[in-house]
Amino acid sequence: MSLAEIRSRVDKAQAAAGRGDDNISLIAVSKVQPDERVAAILDEGHRVFGENRVQEAAGKWPAFREKYDGIELHLIGPLQTNKARQAMELAQAIHTLDRPKLANTLARLAQDMGSCPDLFIQVNTGEEPQKAGVLPAETDAFVAEVRALDLPLKGLMCIPPVDEEPSLHFALLAKIAERNGLTGLSMGMSADFESAIALGATHIRVGSAIFGERVTT
Ligand SMILES: *Cc1c(COP(=O)(O)O)cnc(C)c1O
Numbered sequence: 001m002s003l004a005e006i007r008s009r010v011d012k013a014q015a016a017a018g019r020g021d022d023n024i025s026l027i028a029v030s031k032v033q034p035d036e037r038v039a040a041i042l043d044e045g046h047r048v049f050g051e052n053r054v055q056e057a058a059g060k061w062p063a064f065r066e067k068y069d070g071i072e073l074h075l076i077g078p079l080q081t082n083k084a085r086q087a088m089e090l091a092q093a094i095h096t097l098d099r100p101k102l103a104n105t106l107a108r109l110a111q112d113m114g115s116c117p118d119l120f121i122q123v124n125t126g127e128e129p130q131k132a133g134v135l136p137a138e139t140d141a142f143v144a145e146v147r148a149l150d151l152p153l154k155g156l157m158c159i160p161p162v163d164e165e166p167s168l169h170f171a172l173l174a175k176i177a178e179r180n181g182l183t184g185l186s187m188g189m190s191a192d193f194e195s196a197i198a199l200g201a202t203h204i205r206v207g208s209a210i211f212g213e214r215v216t217t
Pocket of ligand 1: 029052189191206208
């Protein structure tokens with residue numbers, strides 16, 4: 001599907017939800033996509049991208065940044081503490097803050113560097129053992145912990161279980177965000193971004209619908 005088609009679906013979903021005036025960030029997830037495809041999207045004027053791996057992002061985005069102004073990069077994959085500095089140098093937002101040790105590392109680096117990307121806490125709404133993220137019941141306490149570190153916390157992020165109705169997870173994430181006074185909601189991917197918008201998403205992460213299928217993940 002073309003970028004223009006995705007944009008128009010986003011607009012329609014926003015209008016249907018009575019959110020026509022909201023600023024919803026469409027993050028084009030470019031992980032493992034060939035450079036030509038990424039360049040084509042940049043040439044269409046899009047500037048907001050998402051990557052899963054720090055290594056991969058570091059390999060491709062500095063060169064794109066030399067050619068294109070105003071690129072905004074979102075890290076949406078798991079982050080190891082030993083890659084935190086590099087992630088902070090590369091990305092304008094990190095969506096996968098999921099543990100106290102990482103929060104402490106980011107806080108220390110933020111002091112050191114004098115800046116910090118926008119942060120989202122990843123919530124494991126499906127309570128899946130293999131998945132990253134804080135459990136719903138532990139999220140309020142972790143939000144407080146992150147705020148106490150003076151980190152720029154913008155909101156919450158989730159990846160619903162593949163075999164469950166995503167809207168239940170989007171609604172849960174929205175509820176946890178609201179009771180914590182957080183306005184950012186990073187939720188919704190290629191298959192379900194419209195329902196995420198209906199439930200309040202402020203950042204949708206769309207990969208394959210824009211770029212085509214990934215060869216690997
Ligand atoms: C890959 C990925 C996406 C994009 O998935 P699509 O189904 O291709 O849109 C979104 N969020 C995260 C965290 C991802 O890893």
